Amino acid sequence: MRTFGRHARLTATAVVCGTTLALATLAAPAQAGTGAGSGASTGAAGRSAERAALAPGDGWGSAGTGTTGGRAADAGHVFTVTTWAEFRAALAKAAGAPSIIRVKGTLDALSDEQGTPRTCDDYAVPGYSFAQYLADYDPAVWGYENPVSGEQEDLRAASAKQQAAQIMAYVPANTTVVGVGRDARILGGSLQVRNVDNVIVRNLTFEDAYDCFPQWDPTDGDVGEWNSEYDNLVVYGTTHVWVDHNTFTDGRRPDSAQPRYFGRLYQQHDGLLDLVRGADLVTVSWNVFADHDKTMLIGNSDSAAADDRGKLKVTLHHNQFRNVKERAPRVRFGQVDTYNNHYVAERPESFGYSFGIGIESQLVAEKNAFTLGAGVRPATILKKWKDAPVTTADNYVNGRPVDLLAVHNAEIPEETLRPDAGWTPTLRTAVDPPRAVPRVVDAGAGAGKLR
Numbered sequence: 001m002r003t004f005g006r007h008a009r010l011t012a013t014a015v016v017c018g019t020t021l022a023l024a025t026l027a028a029p030a031q032a033g034t035g036a037g038s039g040a041s042t043g044a045a046g047r048s049a050e051r052a053a054l055a056p057g058d059g060w061g062s063a064g065t066g067t068t069g070g071r072a073a074d075a076g077h078v079f080t081v082t083t084w085a086e087f088r089a090a091l092a093k094a095a096g097a098p099s100i101i102r103v104k105g106t107l108d109a110l111s112d113e114q115g116t117p118r119t120c121d122d123y124a125v126p127g128y129s130f131a132q133y134l135a136d137y138d139p140a141v142w143g144y145e146n147p148v149s150g151e152q153e154d155l156r157a158a159s160a161k162q163q164a165a166q167i168m169a170y171v172p173a174n175t176t177v178v179g180v181g182r183d184a185r186i187l188g189g190s191l192q193v194r195n196v197d198n199v200i201v202r203n204l205t206f207e208d209a210y211d212c213f214p215q216w217d218p219t220d221g222d223v224g225e226w227n228s229e230y231d232n233l234v235v236y237g238t239t240h241v242w243v244d245h246n247t248f249t250d251g252r253r254p255d256s257a258q259p260r261y262f263g264r265l266y267q268q269h270d271g272l273l274d275l276v277r278g279a280d281l282v283t284v285s286w287n288v289f290a291d292h293d294k295t296m297l298i299g300n301s302d303s304a305a306a307d308d309r310g311k312l313k314v315t316l317h318h319n320q321f322r323n324v325k326e327r328a329p330r331v332r333f334g335q336v337d338t339y340n341n342h343y344v345a346e347r348p349e350s351f352g353y354s355f356g357i358g359i360e361s362q363l364v365a366e367k368n369a370f371t372l373g374a375g376v377r378p379a380t381i382l383k384k385w386k387d388a389p390v391t392t393a394d395n396y397v398n399g400r401p402v403d404l405l406a407v408h409n410a411e412i413p414e415e416t417l418r419p420d421a422g423w424t425p426t427l428r429t430a431v432d433p434p435r436a437v438p439r440v441v442d443a444g445a446g447a448g449k450l451r
Helices: 044-050 084-094 130-137 151-167 404-411 434-444
Strands: 002-004 010-016 019-024 078-081 099-103 106-108 168-170 175-179 185-187 190-194 197-202 205-207 215-217 225-227 233-236 239-244 247-249 273-276 280-285 288-294 296-298 314-317 320-326 335-339 342-345 355-357 362-366 369-372 382-384 389-393
Touching: 044 175, 078 084, 084 099, 084 106, 084 168, 130 151, 151 168, 151 215, 190 197, 233 239, 342 434, 355 362, 369 434, 382 404, 389 404
Parallel strands: 002 078, 078 099, 099 175, 106 185, 168 190, 175 197, 185 205, 190 233, 197 239, 205 247, 233 273, 239 280, 247 288, 273 296, 280 314, 288 320, 314 335, 320 342, 335 362, 342 369, 355 382, 362 389
Antiparallel strands: 010 019, 215 225
């Protein structure tokens, strides 16, 4: 096993995203209960979780060759990392060979190579001033007709490029990324799973992948918007992926605590988990998605048919979506199976919709449970973006069966949706009765709950 510790002797380097990162030497195997070998996930259960493959029949990710990640990793391709720099170095060293990367503790994506925390100011280029940016592009000065341009916008973009080079980490094929124990966390980072095959991500808390340098777009809508980059986890053009027992949250920096400029929320978050550009054969199971706005896109553009048509086959089961505003998920093109998920929406002011029905989508939503607070209307669970059929069956709202499609069409006739997505999911393992879903999911979903 290779152990990437803060005090390991450094003997080699690798270049990742333009940044030189140190690779630790091969460490002697840790003895049971000591050093890097200690901790909750290093016993039999932990080793089993690290070597786990997606079970046959468990959603779209099990189709074809299935999803095994780094199950076949040899001793030289098992890494333990404790800093963001070590993590990216381990990803580079994996290089597509079967590999297991064990995340221990908190990886702060803005930190330097020694793990010392840094701030957004450390990634701003000389001359960039947010105060000057606000002065230059105030609608009273700039107006709403044209996108922003000029010196401060150029400096903002250059600063954003520096942040992107720091916080993005690219996961290669045949890799399992797994948290050690109950408290493994990636803070402020963006995992990119791009144009590869066979990746597993388990037992991690993804928190606050925030944009230090959002862009003001006065042409977005009637009164402009602040737009940000960086999803916590992006699956782009990749096949055979299993995302399991993770927690995704804005954490320390909720949107509710953010300021407003030019009368609009200063939005520093994008998505939690996006599956786009030909991503295919994905199972998303037993995760928690909490306290966020734009939660999950499956297909990111109506114009992406060349990449997405016939792909974006995704299964979502036994996930908890708690107080997320929208996109849980929003679907374009894909055959998406959503069953046995628990949706919790406590306040009408922070809820828009759960299922977004987009162009050529074929969403099946069955045996899910919804716990809605006062004033949250079941009719708004579905949202029509483009005409496409949807299957809804045996879903429960506050403990009682509700025909989501009928309620939606009756109360929002201007967005009438058609029934029958045109296919029947077969790749399901254990299916719980919807009345039991809140208890089962709330007890078992999220990071730190692997058994």
